[in-house]
Amino acid sequence: MEDFAGKDLIVRAEQEAASFEAVPVMMVGIRVATVLTVEGEFLSLSLDEAAERISRDPYLVMNRVLAARRLGLPQVRAFDVLELFAFVRPARYCLPTVAGMKEALGLGRTDESLSAEDACLALRDVAGRLLAELASETYRYRAGGARVATMMAKAGWPWGGLVIASIETYADHSREDGLFVWTSLVDWEDGAPPPPPGDEPVESTSSLERLNMLLGATSEKREGQERYAAAATHVFKPREMVEGPNVQLLEAGTGTGKTLGYIAPASLWAEKNDGTVWLSTYTKNLQRQLDQELSRLYPDPKIKAKRAVIRKGRENYACLLNIEETLRAVLMRTNPAGGMDRDKILIGLVARWARFSRDGDMIGGDFPNWLGAHFGAGRIAGLTDRRGECLYSACAHFRKCFVEKSTRKAKHADLVVANHALVVAQAALRAGDPDLPKRLVFDEGHHVFDAADSAFAVHLSGLEGADLRRWLRGKESGGSTRARGLKSRLEELITDDADAQKLLAEVLEAARVLPSDNWMGRVTGAAPITRFENFLMFVRAQVTARADSRGPHSIEASIADPLEGLVAAGTELFEALAALANPMTRLSHLLLRRLDEDADILDTTTRGRLEASAQALKLRASTVTLWAAIAEGLGGPVPDDFVDWLAVDRVDGRERDIGYYRHFIDPTKPFADIVLEEAHGVLITSATLSDRAAGSDDWQSADMRTGAQHLMVPPKRLRVVSPFNYQAQTRVLIVGDVNKTSGEQVAAAYRALFAASGGGALGLFTAINRLRTTYSHIAGALEEAGLPLYSQHVDPVDIATLVDMFRDDRHACLLGTDAVRDGVDVPGDSLRLIVFDRVPWPRPTILHRARRAAFGGRLYDEMLTRLKLSQAYGRLIRRAEDRGVFVILDGQTPTRLLDAFPEGVAVERVGLADAVSEVKKFLQ
CATH class of the missing domain: 3.30.420 (Nucleotidyltransferase; domain 5)
Structure with a gap:
């Protein structure tokens, strides 16, 4: 040293x-x-x-x-x-x-x-x-x-x-x-498990009193916000039957103040019942915004740190063992001749950050997100536990672990700020666990469909298989990976158990079927070395033969009429995966049995390690079993409720993954079974829960997208309209004389409109390549005009920081895709113009076609598109004094989509020159 x-x-x-x-x-x-x-x-x-x-x-x-x-x-x-x-x-x-x-x-x-x-x-x-x-x-x-x-x-x-x-x-x-940052961190303390929470209801009057306290004496009362806070108390009353949760769908127009509207009853229920309410958002950026709002409830930072906790998946937090191993490795080597050792510089900055971090969150927390672009996102990710290789109590840093500290704080907190992915994953992995949260708020509720879709999908792919191999077998070749493998995590626990040692050896041997390092090169070069890689080779052959493989985008193909050799490869893979799942499952059961049989002699540390290892093995064994079922059934009918397809995933034209994919056609069915029905009260809220198309049942779409249609007890529903005067504060323009297939014309339109607004402009795109083309055409001209231009997929900055940079400068412009559109809060003059490059129709993938057929055909497409337009339009007006213009550069925009905008808002079809003139006149 x-x-x-x-x-x-x-x-x-x-x-x-x-x-x-x-x-x-x-x-x-x-x-x-x-x-x-x-x-x-x-x-x-x-x-x-x-x-x-x-x-x-x-x-x-x-x-x-x-x-x-x-x-x-x-x-x-x-x-x-x-x-x-x-x-x-x-x-x-x-x-x-x-x-x-x-x-x-x-x-x-x-x-x-x-x-x-x-x-x-x-x-x-x-x-x-x-x-x-x-x-x-x-x-x-x-x-x-x-x-x-x-x-x-x-x-x-x-x-x-x-x-x-x-x-x-x-x-x-x-x-x-x-450098040895762990020596300066304080150990977490593990108190007694909290008792089950009470079940005292929250009354509407109490919720309104708490709301007024949060707003302060000088704040102007809003009728819509008070209606919202009163209605939300339904979620915080005792349920009346098993599998009959109190579910409330609350659509709150922009400006209602829904965040404080649900924090008021949620915080009251937590205090009255000594329980925990989980507040879930869709994005990490909105977790941060919600955390800021909680400072109104807990102005003292020390009290807030105890009573409000941010929870994310463990892959978001710094792993002290990974930091230590990286540090020791880089200190042992000499610097490159005449150059910098960037790994040493990075680990130095990481050590400084970890010493003073609030909670060790490296993804969206207080870690400088731009460091990923400076030193490589892979290096940052390598310092977290993204592969589930935690040693738990066997780790020398277990008592200081950021993840363990966050988990324990959440058990005793009043409010836990989480995200949909974590909430759904927890419910799926711990089904029936009495410690799962029973009171939930899903903000951005229009995204629970997407969160459930991700959580309940099965991907039999090269990357997934390679990750499992690393988890099981650890590091097998050179390189910087610190994968420890199952043997290093279990060996100490089973030294006196011959049966367990035998099963472990079987698992590690059977795991050789999984893709190993450089699998993609062997598959694309027709030189597979395992049954898994051989299967991927045939999958790729079918996709490239039947899809248009030109261009940089991912491609896919149906599983129908498999190519010669694919079914046989699937059968061979099934046999190999079954041979892997069997000892994994048996080893998991053996470890769990030891917890029962040796309960009187196992110390707390060993019990924790055994349970964590057994549950992790059980989870991964179930995944392997699902893979085996897919491989075995190839060539036969797809099970009801599912859609299957084959795909080659590409990033900028480079093949990244190959696989067989299975998704629920309606993922809200398992979401309702596993999440909603297991809870006592659930609030699902958003500004765009329902589709208010002319002549339709406007709550039908909300029920379908949230899983409410699958409940035995129907939810309560309420819509609170926005207090804003959209007719006076906004304009909606559809430009009909720009050729949307011409990159030059689209870019020229963006340049002219952004200049007309003097910045404060958000450009939204339905394709990354069109975004990049537009950026390259307009960036220089806007810079000369004094209008900074930022862009997702161009600037080496994460999207949350890009939005912050855009918000900070009223003359700035920002280009982005869906991630920018959803949940961005840019109040005031910093956002006064939104331009869509074209109507955001759903991409015609195999998955979408199956859902389109199940959910109403053309009407389903139009519903999704109206919701996207409505969400984007909702970004414009965040305060009573805001003004803004919404432009679509697509003359083929159907009139039936215009119900996406608030009633009474005039929509004009104009040429580009008139649109530029109207933007100038209205905003200036």
């Missing part, structure tokens, strides 16, 4: 600190780069000139990855202020822009976009402030910092010397080794 900074390193660091003013600044734009020289002169350079300069000398930049991409370089060595901020203020939020940095450091903000020259000056000021903060006697995050900075400096981190010189101003006399 390396020592703390020695005298020579400190002297060198001080010399580098003295030369900080000799570092020039570069802001890289779409077409030109602006440089602030050390003499204070501004230069405007072509991107080629800027690339040549930054390749010779390091510059001070904002986001080196984005700068390198714009300059056409694989990477740049630069003083990236984002990395400096991550070191100086670990686990603290900052918008990754110059304006965001200024605001985080208290240097003021402006509602106008910074010029390139002002950005250069601000960037130098920000860097200086951060270094000065490090050198301050009152610096909050000094603990362990010197050790981390030393390692990063030796790894070639450009900031290393400057950081050491600053942080050593006031030496860390504790000599804490900041």
Whole structure:
């Protein structure tokens, strides 16, 4: 291990600190780069000139990855202020822009976009402030910092010397080794299991009183919000029969205030009954928004930390064992000649973050999301437990584990903020468990169909098989993987059990049938080495033979009339999978039997490990059994209620996965059976639960999408209309003279409309390639007009951060797909124009065709499309003073889709020139 900074390193660091003013600044734009020289002169350079300069000398930049991409370089060595901020203020939020940095450091903000020259000056000021903060006697995050900075400096981190010189101003006399972050974390405490919750009802009057408390005395009362909070109490009353939960469908128009409307009765029920209510959203971004709202209920952060907990799947949290193993591995190696060791720099920033993190959440928590683009998303994911390889109590860091701490806090919390995927997965994996939550709120309820679809699907694919092999057999070849395998997790538990050891050996031997490293190359090269790979080869052959394989997109084919050899390959795979599932199941049962037979002698730690291992084996054995059933039945009829197909998954034209896929035609049926009927009360709420097409039963679509149609006791239903005056606050325009198949015409339309609105514009696309084409055509022109353009699938930034950047600048524009459309809250002037490239019809996949046939044909397509349009339109007006224009660049938009917009909103069919004129007139 390396020592703390020695005298020579400190002297060198001080010399580098003295030369900080000799570092020039570069802001890289779409077409030109602006440089602030050390003499204070501004230069405007072509991107080629800027690339040549930054390749010779390091510059001070904002986001080196984005700068390198714009300059056409694989990477740049630069003083990236984002990395400096991550070191100086670990686990603290900052918008990754110059304006965001200024605001985080208290240097003021402006509602106008910074010029390139002002950005250069601000960037130098920000860097200086951060270094000065490090050198301050009152610096909050000094603990362990010197050790981390030393390692990063030796790894070639450009900031290393400057950081050491600053942080050593006031030496860390504790000599804490900041790299070994687990030594500084506090152990979690495991209290007694909470008793079953009570069943006292929440009355409407009490819910309204709590709502008024949350709003404050000065807030204006909203009739719709009060109706909502009163109706939501149905969920928090005792149910009247088994399998008859109190289900309430609550559609709340934008501006109703539904979040506080359900927090009021939910928090009351939790307090009265000493129980827990789970509040579920669809996206991690909305988990964060809901967490912010809970600060109204719990203004004291310490009380909030105990009574409100964010829960996600364990793959979201940092694994301290993975961090330790990565750290020890990188410390053992020497730096590349004349270069930087990015793994050492990353693990240094991770160690700083983990030391001060709120809960260890690396995906959507307080971890800097942009680090994924800087160092590789795979490296970040490798520091979590994404493959379920946890050693549980056998891990040296078990008592400090972020996942275990979160799980235990959730058991004693009043409110748990989760996501649909976790809630449904828990219910499916722990069916019948009395500790599952009995009171649930599904916000963004229109997405429970999608969450159930993912949870109850079965994918017999190469990636799934390879993941299972790694889980069972661990690391089998070279490379950086730290997969530990079943043997390393079980060996210590079964040293005195010959039967278990025999079954373990059978499992590991049978697992050889699963795809191993480089399986894709062998399958595409017709050189499979296992029955699984042979099966995938025939699947790929059928898909490529029957689908249009040209282009970069994923392709699929029906399972009907299998190619010669596919059924035989399936039969062979069935035999091999059955031979794997059998010992896995028997080993699981044996471990569970030991829990019963040895109950009097097993210590708590061993019991926990045995139970966790047995349940994990049981789960994966059931998956293998389902795979075997699919392989055996190939060529025969598909079971009722399911749709099957074959597919080759591609990303940017590169084949990523091959498989056989099985989904429920109606996934809300198992959702109703496993989630709804097992609960006592469930609230499903959204602004777009129902489809209000002319002449239709507007609640029928809500029942179908939420699983309410499968319940013995019908749900209660209520619609609370929006308080906004949409007729006066919005315009809807359908542009009929733009050729939607012409990338140039579509891009020109976006450019003209975005310029007309002066920014504050969201462009939505139904295909990624059209988004990228539009970006390439308009980015430079918008930059010259002073309108920053951000884009999903182009900028190396996660979508939640892109939305934050867009929200922060009223002149910014953002391009995105469905992930941007759903659940984005951008109030005020930052969003005043939405442009759809075309009608968002459902993609005509095999799965969709089956559901279309089951749910009403053309009417089903139109319902889904109206809901998408309604959700997008709902992004425009978030406050009473907002104004906005909604544009569809598709002259073929059917009139029957226009019921997606609120009643009374006029829809005009115009040409592009008139649309541009109307946007200018209405918004300005």
